[in-house]
Amino acid sequence: MYQFLYDLIGNEIIAGLLVAIVPLTIILVFALFGIWLERKVSAHMQDRLGPMRTGWHGWLQTVADLMKMLQKEDIIATDADKTLYNIAPVLVFTGSFAAYAVIPFSSKLLGSEVEIGIFYVLAISSLVVAGILMAGWSANNKYSLLGAMRAAAQIISYEIPTALIVLSMVMLTGTLSLDKISQMQTSSFWNWNIFGGAIFGLSKFLLIPFMFVGALILFISTLAEVNRIPFDIPEAESELVAGYFTEYCGMKWGMFMLAEYGNMFAVSAIIVILFFGGYQSPIGYFGNSVGVQWLVPFEQGFWFIAKGLTLVFVQMWLRWTLPRLRVDQLMTVCWKYLIPYAFLNLIIIGIISLL
């Protein structure tokens, strides 16, 4: 994608910018769609209808919200720490937007095919913690301070199980680059990593249960990184009013929302790539069978977004069923349950891959 544009324009800065525009639009479009989806899913799960007024089934609702947020007055608390207060939302949004640089949406559209894809994603996503701490501290409000402290503890401690599961997958597939991992899981869904990857024989069947356990642990720990129920303690509505972004309003608050939904899709994209075969279609490509070669990347894009959305739906589904954990229980779940299971999983996958 970048190479193609670079040959076209010649100047790498403009080409780089153009390449960066594509994931940005994807995030914005997904955020608008995600917020609407969340309101409709939560509504129908609770026997109500959700937004119905703006357009058919309220699909323009999020656009209306965006307009409202844009023209809202931007109030800054008088004794808030101005500079930190303004940087925080930008930092949080860039943290989640930067992760999209390496996510391969399809074989053609894959941003920078840098070799250390997954390692880069882990590093960038911890930038969000700094943003949240800044937001909490600079708002000079006791509730946001409590929320920020909780967020720091939660996101940092949940990076360890994520790193362990990613480690076990990298050990299995041998590469760090997300694009290569997706390419290894070609042709049918039976070759997806969740079913033991594209190898044959006994070890494939032995791997399947541990792959399921690994996917579950990754799903839970990334849920905690994105602050979604049952781990949404930093912005617990019923205890801390709105946690670290209590004092924000207008577009700054909008940035936090955008970052949360952007993170949600980025995290489910990572899980899809690692376990559910990235942009590979489960049942072969319609384009190949019909011989229309240029259709394949679009199909890949479609499959990738479809899988991403199902995982986002599961995250929303969890949000509207489960209550919220307490801060110390959150730590016990991470340190006493997820990390030991992730270690065990890592060791067993290592042994099986030696067979």
Add this chain to the structure above:
Amino acid sequence: MPLKTETMVLNMGPQHPSTHGVLRLELEIEGELILSVKPHIGYLHRCFEKHAEAMTYPQVIPYTDRLDYLAAMGNNFGYVIAVEKLLGIQIPERVEYIRVIMAELQRIASHLVAIATNGADIGALTPFLYLFRDREYILSLFEMTCGARMLYNYMWIGGLSHDIHPDFVRKTKEFINHFRPTIVELNNLLTFNKIFIERTANVGILPLDTAINFGASGPVLRGSGLSFDVRREDPYSIYNRFDFEIPTGKGLVGAVGDCWDRYYVRVLEMEQSLCIIEQAIDNIPEGDVKSAIPKRIKPPKGTVYARVENPRGELGYFIISDGNINPFRVKVRAPSFVNLEVMGELCKGHLVADVIAILGSLDIVLGEIDR
């Protein structure tokens, strides 16, 4: 020399999403650990007792509705029994049956709100919507009989303001058949959910002797294991004709008397109320509900203390009359006022998130605390 840390005073102030009304909790916290809780009340004080001294006896009833605005039928019931005891008049059977049915329906509606807000405070938003949908059935039953949804002024001294609607009996039976499976669904979704149990078991344990010493009553006392219910201890109206058990906290999940027990006692009580309604709905005797309403109510000089089992606990009315048409003094013993005193004891050593869970399990309503 340990690091010098000072405690932070956090105001869970009058405007807070989960203080169930205008209550200010002054938390002294160290990090997340709570050292002391000081409740400040009085934000919703509407001088009920001063008003009552200026009104005639029947005019006080709309004011009693506004005490515990989630269980207005129970408040009317208490006040009306107190004045009838003072007057010493005989109530027709039909009125007694209808009053018991209305009080039990109101208990279910009030417990639905208590359970819904307790769940919502801990984060589960979906049960909140399901339970409010069921509560809507009960409110439409009330609206059908007396025209109002929450503040009824339905029970008068000596009778009722309206007779029940012709198809009230059929609709109540419909409600009972609809409501039983939803309790099972609630148990699947929330009561036995591991995260909910984790958040409420062994949190805010109220030992039995402090509960009695603090005068707690209702689900808060029964959650600590004592099966004390005014309908069984000091039977008023015709409650001695119905057989129903008194659910108490048994510590199925954590210690006896923790938040989960108080929550689960309310769920079981709803089922018991359904049984009472079923026993009462079929044999409502015929009769006129307004026959025993005296034209001029002038009770003799004297004092009376009558108490009623409200969904939040034992609601008592202490009325002193000096012989003319206005009561001389009306003192309300509000259950939430007494249950809230336990808050200071319960929250020591817990986390900020537990204060919300404990407050939700105490199920207080600021209307009757501040009067």
Add this chain to the structure above:
Amino acid sequence: MKQYFKNTFDGIFTVLIGMKVTFKHLFTPAVTIQYPDVKVKLPERVRNRLYVNMDDCIGCDQCSRACPVSCIEIETVKSIPGEDLGITSNGKKKALWVTKFDIDIAKCCYCQLCVFPCPTECIYMTDVYEFAEYERSNFLYKFATLTDEEAVQKKINYEKFQTEKAAAAAKSKPETPAQTENKSE
């Protein structure tokens, strides 16, 4: 150790049960209605806004005495014997001009205590519940049918009639004791 695995198993199992319940509700039809377009049909005993049917009202002041928040103010003027004030629906002869009948619906607590004592059932509660106003003064509903000057007019001819009656009584009295005369002028 056993408790450890029981916790993990419990955690996963109860979460799945909860998810099954909410998934089932994804397909049950919604119970809410779109309010301004679809309105709930209220039962007939509903008590929302007060209405007074003035031609039945005999100005007996029962309702304003029964009201706990005293939001009903009534002023009446006695009628002169010659005047005819019409008959209420149930055939009772009216004897008082109701010059002022105000209900401050902002203070009303909708308890319906005023509806029961009314002898001619002219005050009752309708099912109108959308009567928001921009100013609080618009909540003072004036039900009196007499315009202001008519009300003043009625007061004047009542006082006039009063003085004539007093004078007539003073004239008829002198045939009996004589000395009362100077007192009555």
Add this chain to the structure above:
Amino acid sequence: MKNPEEIFELLKSEFGNTILGLEKETPTEPIITVDPMQINKVGLFLRNNNTLKFDSLMVLSGVDDANGTKIKDEDGTEMISGGTLSVYYHLHSTNLKHKITLKVSTPRETPQVESVYNVWRTSDWHEREAFDMFGIIFLNHPDLRRILMPYDWEAGYPLRKDYKNPEFYKGMKVPY
């Protein structure tokens, strides 16, 4: 299960003249009047004696008896002087299932009552409310301050019969 008369005899024999009398003639409940300074000891005895076991104080209510002389001062407001303020204690035993009502009267000018805080912890807020509404001082109560009215409400005690609403409170008009 003891009826009020037996309890009265028991208390009379135990405490002698601090128990002032038993009012039985007014309807629905006999009331034992007790000397205000001894209510703490009587309460402890009632709770710890194992034939009585009154372990729960249902309600503690302050009452302005308004039996003093009504004097009208110049601008028509009437003040009551003399007379008594009284406090009613309704006690209940959870396991012996019997109830009793105690009454304590104190002069209106210097209303002093012994606090029963150490006997029944529930009296903490009830006594604060009686103080807030009637001005009855409860001796050695841990923190006797107003509970329902604003803490710095200096316009007197609202539930007294001769209470007049102040014109302004911190610049806000009180009667609307």
